[in-house]
Amino acid sequence: MSPTPARVTAVDTHDIRFPTSRELDGSDAMNPDPDYSAAYAVLRTDAADNTDGTDGTDGAEGHGFTFTIGRGNDVQVAAIHALRHHVVGRSVDELCADPGSLFRDLIGDSQLRWLGPEKGVMHMAIGAVVNAVWDLAAKRAGKPLWRLLAEADPVWLVRQIDFRYLTDALTPDEALGLLRRGREGAGERTARLLAHGYPAYTTSPGWLGYDDAKLTRLAAQAVADGFTQIKLKVGADLDDDVRRCRVARAAVGPGVRIAVDANQRWDVAEAIRWTRALAPYDPYWIEEPTSPDDVLGHAAIREAVAPVKVATGEHVHNRVVFKQMLQAGALDVLQIDAARVGGVNENLAILLLAAKYGVPVCPHAGGVGLCELVQHFSMFDYVALTGTTEDRVIEYVDHLHDHFLDPVVIREGRYTAPTAPGFSAAMRPESIARYTFPGGTFWAADLAQQTQQTQQKGHAA
Amino acid sequence: MSPTPARVTAVDTHDIRFPTSRELDGSDAMNPDPDYSAAYAVLRTDAADNTDGTDGTDGAEGHGFTFTIGRGNDVQVAAIHALRHHVVGRSVDELCADPGSLFRDLIGDSQLRWLGPEKGVMHMAIGAVVNAVWDLAAKRAGKPLWRLLAEADPVWLVRQIDFRYLTDALTPDEALGLLRRGREGAGERTARLLAHGYPAYTTSPGWLGYDDAKLTRLAAQAVADGFTQIKLKVGADLDDDVRRCRVARAAVGPGVRIAVDANQRWDVAEAIRWTRALAPYDPYWIEEPTSPDDVLGHAAIREAVAPVKVATGEHVHNRVVFKQMLQAGALDVLQIDAARVGGVNENLAILLLAAKYGVPVCPHAGGVGLCELVQHFSMFDYVALTGTTEDRVIEYVDHLHDHFLDPVVIREGRYTAPTAPGFSAAMRPESIARYTFPGGTFWAADLAQQTQQTQQKGHAA
Known part of the structure; x- marks a missing residue:
């Protein structure tokens, strides 16, 4: 029981990389050797329903990530890190009641906006943080996200959307009409x-x-x-x-x-x-x-x-x-x-x-x-x-x-x-611990092995 | 006199920020309080004409940067840093003879490409590094860049361009024709x-x-x-x-x-x-x-x-x-x-x-x-x-x-x-030293002053 409203206390970030290039899984004409990776964000809160704070299934943590294919995952992590001042300290209830307010703050940060606007590394970082809030909101609502969205008030859903640059193709009224019609059946x-x-x-x-x-x-x-x-x-x-x-x-x-x-x-x-x-x-x-x-x-x-x-x-x-x-x-x-x-x-x-x-x-x-x-x-x-x-x-x-x-x-x-x-x-949690780059157990062992092989080659030469 | 061909030895990066928001210089409808900043890159080489290595005017350093308006300049610096393996170790003569080869390598990095492609933070970082190479090339040619370009062989200039995604609007032959016509007079x-x-x-x-x-x-x-x-x-x-x-x-x-x-x-x-x-x-x-x-x-x-x-x-x-x-x-x-x-x-x-x-x-x-x-x-x-x-x-x-x-x-x-x-x-160099964020002399003094003011407010309260 918190005496004060629950707040976001931290945005933890993790640079997680899987060595997929070694199997040619995921190879295509432009991406011959991807190492599938995630710049991973955990919104931590002091909500009272934080039963253990580690497994991400309770209602006190929100998880989100950007998918990348290897190099540059660290840049993506840095970008998520650069957004944390917009999130830390905010009321969990207010965030979950209106994730759109955070989305507008993030895309509207007048200095960070220069790095896009609304594209590339910074925009994907915004997506990771916003998705983490929705994960938190859905957990707290006790619903999978699809169901939270499908059962939400259409008026509220329309307010979750930023219509800037869209109104020549779709107005809020049109969106409301589509959502109301969609609700039938x-x-x-x-x-x-x-x-x-x-x-x-x-x-x-x-x-x-x-x-x-x-x-x-x-x-x-x-x-x-x-x-x-x-x-x-x-x-x-x-x-x-x-x-x-x-x-x-x-x-x-x-x-x-x-x-x-x-x-x-x-x-x-x-x-x-x-x-x-x-x-x-x-x-x-x-x-x-x-x-x-x-x-x-x-x-x-x-x-x-x-x-x-x-x-x-x-x-x-x-x-x-x-x-x-x-x-x-x-x-x-x-x-x-x-x-x-x-x-x-x-x-x-x-x-x-x-x-x-x-x-x-x-x-x-x-x-x-x-x-x-x-x-x-x-x-x-x-x-x-x-x-x-x-x-x-x-x-x-x-x-x-x-x-x-x-x-x-x-x-x-x-x-x-x-x-x-x-x-x-x-x-x-065990996957995060194993595949965190470069310090996780997989990558540390991999580095040790490579170092050993290099030394052996050196001795042989 | 180097016994071996000169190579790029390092890509130094600097997070440089000017406190322009305090004067409302640069204020506009979307950017009310920019702190004009640069994610700044210096290509260092072991070229023999590196007379002093500090003032950037000799033919052994290339300078380039991304302009930002404050927050996020650190993300931009991280992005430049993520490109350095493409540059360090390359021959200075080969780079300067064909900056386009580096440009293609940078936009073609199959893993980093995922973070764009060719947009936002990563693409601006590529621009900073590529521009630094051209700065180096122009210094070594003894010409301002405009003159190097204006006097370059049109065939070479066309080869400096990546026509991918452009050929429905402009072909290499058309470009060559424009450049040859442009050379008259x-x-x-x-x-x-x-x-x-x-x-x-x-x-x-x-x-x-x-x-x-x-x-x-x-x-x-x-x-x-x-x-x-x-x-x-x-x-x-x-x-x-x-x-x-x-x-x-x-x-x-x-x-x-x-x-x-x-x-x-x-x-x-x-x-x-x-x-x-x-x-x-x-x-x-x-x-x-x-x-x-x-x-x-x-x-x-x-x-x-x-x-x-x-x-x-x-x-x-x-x-x-x-x-x-x-x-x-x-x-x-x-x-x-x-x-x-x-x-x-x-x-x-x-x-x-x-x-x-x-x-x-x-x-x-x-x-x-x-x-x-x-x-x-x-x-x-x-x-x-x-x-x-x-x-x-x-x-x-x-x-x-x-x-x-x-x-x-x-x-x-x-x-x-x-x-x-x-x-x-x-x-x-003195501007870099003064405005490097947060450790440069200006920002360190600014932080000290803010800390002092906060403490004084604390005492007054």
């Missing part, structure tokens, strides 16, 4: 979601580093596991890609969707040429064909490669770019990312923009914890915004889930709806 | 530039924090000093802005251009309404009317507010966004910034894009050292690309120049062409 859809989950697709077969035999085996396994869509990385070599698409199509048959993902490899003309060359194997969408900043380029590509659909979003840095993608008709599929933009508040804005323009959202996931986070947005979208899962799938990659306290559960190619309170963001 | 223009300088405009009268009397006095002074264009910050309050535009117009008369600058304050409809309300005072351009990410928004505003021109660029984060601004007809005036994008190489690409689309470049400057840097681009543009200064002016703000070893010189409202070798980027 929400109870029935909640029951269906809890019973049947939300459809997923899998990227696990298609990494560039895998040979044809492994691709065939994993693609066939994906179909056997109940997935109706898989994804292949492309963009390094056209002949290879044609062969890999043929191999994948042969493995899955005609009824399964194959998305292809170029990870920003191409210029506009090259994207058109390459996608057309893959068309005989009926790719469902071409993902990130060019720079994520290139709204007009995506629009030109989309016009040229139809009926192949154009998808992008994992590197789209904020709502202003998504707005233009929709205004320009640049997208068939909008791929939100849970840890790229400024957190839950900005993703609510993006979901509403997509709903207004009638473009399905198929989130980007994988990495470290992105599946855990982003499922909440799709489930909210289904239950209380668009009301449908038609042509909607959440990416699923079977990596690193065991490091989370509330990992995603996939059954028959579908995400099972989380029921534990929070945003599914909390990592296991 | 360059000798004569060099002589004219050295004799007469390059036109400037001044923002010093128009900061939001100044009252009408100060605005009138400074605006009249600007005209007396030979400026033919001034700039006013707007966007906080419409009635105030109407009054300030009236006051400024009265002070300068009808023949002087008045640019107005909203610093991203508005949504699209608001920008149109506000700009039209200022139209009776004949504003020459409206600068940053909305988000710098909003290509389509700028295009809509431009169409609606003509004949008032639309200008933006100081926060446009890379060449891909500039490309679209030009493709969409979103700009009348393109405002490059010397320390926002990835350095000289990317600014060359942007200058060439602007030349192809026939849009005049009027650089953003001010801050810390931005005038010093960006003058080189306009002078290159005049001498060896577009060949004209018509409707082209470089921003000038009379702040903080005395901290630089080769400060800009303004005569009769024009930038005097620098003649000292290098990029004019080197700050005085």
Whole structure:
């Protein structure tokens, strides 16, 4: 029992890195050797329900993170650290009642804003902190985040959104209308979601580093596991890609969707040429064909490669770019990312923009914890915004889930709806201790081994 | 005499902050209290011509920096630090012969790229390092940077540009053609530039924090000093802005251009309404009317507010966004910034894009050292690309120049062409020592004073 209202007492940060590059998991045309990493933030509070303060499941800690792929994770940690004065000392109840007030303070910090605005390292740091607040809020409400959002007052939800730079595409009144309409039948859809989950697709077969035999085996396994869509990385070599698409199509048959993902490899003309060359194997969408900043380029590509659909979003840095993608008709599929933009508040804005323009959202996931986070947005979208899962799938990659306290559960190619309170963001304390860079037990041992090998080479020479 | 080729031995970083917020210099609608700062990088080498290693004027050190406005400068320093493994150990001769190879390595770092790509903190850090290499290259060539660029082989210059994501707007062949055409008459223009300088405009009268009397006095002074264009910050309050535009117009008369600058304050409809309300005072351009990410928004505003021109660029984060601004007809005036994008190489690409689309470049400057840097681009543009200064002016703000070893010189409202070798980027060692945060002599004394005041208040209470 605190005599005074509970406050945020600290923002702890952790530089956590997994040595994924050693297995070529996650390899694609632009990212040949990622070490999947997280710049991880824990909001600590003095709330009385802080039963033990360590496992992140109680209502006194909020967890959030930015996903990175290795080098630079320290810069991202420094950026989160630079935001702590906005959070420490704030009332836990007030923060949880209105996370949007913190989001506005963070994007509005007049000095930090210069480092973006609203893009890159600082904006992802804002997302980590804001997401940690929502994790805290959902825990304290005793609900998984998707349910907190789906059951929230639409007027309150609209107030959680910063409409600056959006009103030429979406006004607060329009957003309210969408949310009120979305609420009709929400109870029935909640029951269906809890019973049947939300459809997923899998990227696990298609990494560039895998040979044809492994691709065939994993693609066939994906179909056997109940997935109706898989994804292949492309963009390094056209002949290879044609062969890999043929191999994948042969493995899955005609009824399964194959998305292809170029990870920003191409210029506009090259994207058109390459996608057309893959068309005989009926790719469902071409993902990130060019720079994520290139709204007009995506629009030109989309016009040229139809009926192949154009998808992008994992590197789209904020709502202003998504707005233009929709205004320009640049997208068939909008791929939100849970840890790229400024957190839950900005993703609510993006979901509403997509709903207004009638473009399905198929989130980007994988990495470290992105599946855990982003499922909440799709489930909210289904239950209380668009009301449908038609042509909607959440990416699923079977990596690193065991490091989370509330990992995603996939059954028959579908995400099972989380029921534990929070945003599914909390990592296991033992994983944090092991993979903290460079001092965690894994990296310390790794360094010792490398040092020993170098010394042995020195002796041999 | 080094027995081995000279190498880069270190990238030193400095967190330098000036207490400008105490004077309201630099105040605008989005940045009420900036502390102008620099995340400053020094490439150290073991080149034999390192005569003293401290003053930055010799040919063995390259200086570069990111301008920030205070908080977060430490994050920017961390980002520069994260790039050092790409630079340290490289041959000085090879780097200076081909800075583009480093630029490609930096933007192509597959792990760091995730933190952008090519935007925000990491991209500005890349710009600082790349600019430091060009500073070094120009010193070793014994030329100011503008002259090194203007006299470089056009084929070599084209190779300095990364055309990825640009070829739908500008191909290498087109760039080569522009540069070859630009070279005609360059000798004569060099002589004219050295004799007469390059036109400037001044923002010093128009900061939001100044009252009408100060605005009138400074605006009249600007005209007396030979400026033919001034700039006013707007966007906080419409009635105030109407009054300030009236006051400024009265002070300068009808023949002087008045640019107005909203610093991203508005949504699209608001920008149109506000700009039209200022139209009776004949504003020459409206600068940053909305988000710098909003290509389509700028295009809509431009169409609606003509004949008032639309200008933006100081926060446009890379060449891909500039490309679209030009493709969409979103700009009348393109405002490059010397320390926002990835350095000289990317600014060359942007200058060439602007030349192809026939849009005049009027650089953003001010801050810390931005005038010093960006003058080189306009002078290159005049001498060896577009060949004209018509409707082209470089921003000038009379702040903080005395901290630089080769400060800009303004005569009769024009930038005097620098003649000292290098990029004019080197700050005085005594300024670095005084304003390093938080340990420099200024900040240490400031902290001591604040501590004392706090203690005195404590005693009084």
